Amino acid sequence: MNKIQIIDAHKHVGEKVKIGAWIANKRSSGKIAFLNLRDGSAFFQGVVVKSEVEEEVFQTAKNVTQESSVWVVGTVQEDSRSKFGYEIHIETIEIIGDAVDYPITPKEHGTEFLMDNRHLWLRSSKQHAIMQVRNEIIRATYEFFNQEGFVKVDPPILTGSAAENTTELFHTEYFDRDAFLSQSGQLYMEAGAMALGKVFSFGPTFRAEKSKTRRHLIEFWMIEPEMAFMDQDDSLEVQEKYVAYLVQSVLDHCDHSLDVLERDKELLKQYTQLPYPRISYDEAVELLNKNDFSVTWGEDFGSPEETFIAEQYDKPVFILNYPKAIKPFYMKPHPTREDIVLCADMIAPEGYGEIIGGSQREDDYDALREQVEAFGLDTKEYEWYLDLRNYGSVPHSGFGLGLERVVTWLSGTEHIREAIPFPRLLNRIYP
């Protein structure tokens, strides 16, 4: 007899199989019990008919509690009434571990309570569906960059210096010196691109930000591609192709999860159509001020401004060429405008905010050294980075995509804390 996972039930119709599972839910009458079984791979229904099994089996099915673990043996059958399409007619059921008073019941719970029980909350169908979408986005990311000839480079997490904002850094002692947790692997990815051409990273980054918004995590995962011999226009093409690939992959492989999440698939299909629209920062300021916003040229956009801009389009939109003064030191100035840089943010539709930030990098040694100094950074810590412009500098561009932002968007989730298995938030490091 085969031991199978629920997800593979369709391959075993008419067969007697053994499945290890938990009781997600159940209902029963005097003659029949329906067990909603989950084994992590999927959910489906187990049916126990009183007249067809030993009395003890039926009693076990009637009395088994939510989230108890069981081995069930039975025959897989097609079940056209259910979304999943299959069910199991149970012959025997054996309790492995019981669960008394499982804390998360079908009733409503408060957010703090669910977050305290995140290790259990992950078992519920909506969280399960979000994690499937996350998994697919990760899978498709590797597939995309491998197909496009990128090499995975893992930049270090512990660094002696900071790429951007030094007030939001986690500090640690590294033997006899100070070290910080990486906020971005970009500078290292640039060295990677000079050695390996087209590279991408996928790893955790950290911002000790005292903000409590539905779009921010303290610890989050970023994908940071970097490409030698490619300018900002080349990079924009890679970015939109990549994001469209993610959307299409989720549509192709997460159909059931999208149903559970009640996500509008027609809307998602729109997001696979390229190219994505582009609007310059200058144009965006003008657009906003024509529409009752009051933005001064030189300011960054906040969430309401980004949302308004996104609402003008039915796809993600690029905002191009921001003022130099509000962007990091390493961005390359526009060739004919000293006050703006060759950069773009990609803003997701439906108010999900910025999902990508990218730019062409300053490739002139003297200009970059000036920038390092102007930003008050410790030149000594950046000597290696400056070297990249000293020994065969080339035009190069890259970008960073925030994984949880994209998971939140594609799964249609309200708050980013549900887009990662164990969120780290202000005052939240448990479980």
Next chain:
Amino acid sequence: MNKIQIIDAHKHVGEKVKIGAWIANKRSSGKIAFLNLRDGSAFFQGVVVKSEVEEEVFQTAKNVTQESSVWVVGTVQEDSRSKFGYEIHIETIEIIGDAVDYPITPKEHGTEFLMDNRHLWLRSSKQHAIMQVRNEIIRATYEFFNQEGFVKVDPPILTGSAAENTTELFHTEYFDRDAFLSQSGQLYMEAGAMALGKVFSFGPTFRAEKSKTRRHLIEFWMIEPEMAFMDQDDSLEVQEKYVAYLVQSVLDHCDHSLDVLERDKELLKQYTQLPYPRISYDEAVELLNKNDFSVTWGEDFGSPEETFIAEQYDKPVFILNYPKAIKPFYMKPHPTREDIVLCADMIAPEGYGEIIGGSQREDDYDALREQVEAFGLDTKEYEWYLDLRNYGSVPHSGFGLGLERVVTWLSGTEHIREAIPFPRLLNRIYP
């Protein structure tokens, strides 16, 4: 005219193309110059014949310095004499960024010097080849676990508690409390397995270990799969299948890199043959003591012991069921022997040491709580972990594979510091 990468040259034979590249090396006579070009994707030869180009082009080719970056235009041709199989006959060459006195020359350099210049050292052909092997191992890891129905789960890096040894933890302040950098995501992966069935992680882990061996990094990447409803025997089967898959993938996709590294491919082929041998800890002690070692039952093996055991086999070997006293608190005791646990280490051949550690996990609530207390851990921080045994506990097993150990082994590299782009070592956090 197409702009191409060197790796794609075979698709453009006879075509005139443009390539951005660096000068890895060159030699020239009065009539011809051979430029060893690299663009990160691969290395190949550019040929400049004095009689066929403008005088200025030939002079540029003769004078261009090592690691200067260039745009070359020319025609791709087959070149049966070279390993790569293709070369480019250059018509024009344009310097993008010159490189004066590139520090890494073809002569020998000391390790500290090369490590100080790691950002440049990565450009050299051997380091390039190791990074290609690393990339392939990562690619194949995702492919394998996706094929096998595993879901990627990213455990947190910042945690309020420690899984194992608390003296080797990096500490940081997490707003108003203490936090530590993860040494292993395993405990979280167990929660993941209870929600998603079969899960795997791929992320950085940290050990503040004051050791200086050729097998240890302070920051290293681990793959940690965890499987619900699977016992230790099931887990061993997944482990050997996974490792054989990695070896085969490297053989299939890194042929040229293995040549550069002078790695014996026949030896690697042996490692794809399953099953891998298994020897118990008890038998290993006996074997060692018969061969002039002096091991007392209950001690852990050191590197010489592991190497001796590995030398008895022509494939990786599992050492099973170590003494409970030298293993972490979460391992499940052997059903008929209280003094040993259901665990295994996989030892690589050729003296490359342990590459996997794994076990079946304690699934009994009371026994686990006792262990948490016996190890002097803060029970409060482990309540969530204990919950996994309180609400539908199931047999489950998992393991951790050290990425850089496997990269070192498969690439045949002497020291693990070359198996990661930017190694963190005792007293080394730059660049």
